Amino acid sequence: MRVKLTHKPSVVAFALLVAASVGLAGCGGGGNKQAATTPTEFTITASEAGKQLRLFVPKALRAGLVTIELTNTGKAFHEAQLIRLEPGHTPEDALKVIAAEGAPSPGWIHVAGGTGPAPPGGKRSATQRLRPGNYIVYDAPFQNEGKGLKFGLASFKVEGKADDSGELPKAVAKIEAYEYGFKASGLTVGRNTIEFSNTGTEPHHVIAVPYKPGATLAKLRKAFGQTGGPEPPLDFANVVYTARIDGGTKQITQLDLAKPGKYALLCFVSDRKGGPPHVAQGMIAEITVR
Ligand SMILES: [Cu+2]
Structure with a gap:
């Protein structure tokens, strides 16, 4: 098997990412007060700082039907894989699991949708339900393999109670x-x-x-x-x-x-x-x- 779809994240890259994030301005966020049947908009913007993929993600939204909209303003591919972490587990814990592709996956980590890759200047969206919890967004598209780029990482919270109201849009x-x-x-x-x-x-x-x-x-x-x-x-x-x-x-x-x-x-x-x-x-x- 020569085709790989994940990067091996490096601890150094993660440390740099955390350091870089300290200087970030607040990125908005918060719940959306529209009718329960209208998906909440959750906008993610992605670009790069040198070789480091960067994600700008609201800090929180309410549980329920959500449209995740990824806008790629950079020169590389970007994606927004959502991963839900149960309480007591950190993004660093999650990165260790992601790095060990093919190893057993602990019970506290759950893939949770999001979007596949958007090309440079492109958009991609996904409408789905999000349940309450702590999430990370992981950005390491297959298309960037071999280009020396460092994966992007961000975190956000889904607040409130689980909400099963509303229906997904229809698709042919x-x-x-x-x-x-x-x-x-x-x-x-x-x-x-x-x-x-x-x-x-x-x-x-x-x-x-x-x-x-x-x-x-x-x-x-x-x-x-x-x-x-x-x-x-x-x-x-x-x-x-x-x-x-x-x-x-x-x-x-x-x-x-x-x-x-x-x-x-x-x-x-x-x-x-x-x-x-x-x-x-x-x-x-x-x-x-x-
Ligand atoms: Cu499968």
């Missing part, structure tokens, strides 16, 4: 993830608004990658099913993906499919008990986009 295109596969329908070339649902019990995301000439589902299964196998015949220059969501949750978000043809849908997340990424357990599907 749907992708459902479960152990271990995908069901997809309604995807077309260009910008898709999708309902991404996780009907399993493990965390999942969906990565969509165009086939390279000569690729077949059988070749992909072989390439991803063994370590040190052949390079998967996929066009990773045109990869798009969603944030990771927990079992039993869903969100409305966007997936930009640049060109027509066959795509692989993949999941690189591991089970909470640890082990190989789901793609190595057969979590691959083929779709044809027109």
